[in-house]
Ligand code: SF4
């Protein structure tokens with residue numbers, strides 16, 4: 001099963017994850033990253049790179065995060081979400097946001113990418 005980016009990633013963009021992906025299958029939105037499930041080869045090397053444990057196997061995702069399986073597919077295939085394979089500066093106050101739960105309402109789909 002492909003790997004999935006979950007809620008903890010919202011407002012992060014540490015992007016340590018994208019550097020190690022052999023398939024370059026991360027896609028970037030305004031404040032979240034998504035994995036293209038058709039390109040992911042399930043290698044799991046991105047998992048330990050994420051400091052907030054946002055990346056999980058779709059087969060092991062918690063019921064609370066289940067909707068992120070469909071969201072990763074949908075968002076990674078949007079024409080305005082671009083492939084990202086190089087690290088960039090994290091988002092402002094990412095350390096504060098890393099501690100926050102229930103960030104889904106903050107997910108931005110089609111605003112300008114920072
Ligand atoms: S390292 Fe984790 S939280 Fe940061 S952009 Fe990658 S998946 Fe998102």
Ligand code: SF4
Nearest residue numbers: 021040041043044046
């Ligand atoms: S599991 Fe492997 S192929 Fe899939 S997103 Fe992570 S690093 Fe890329």
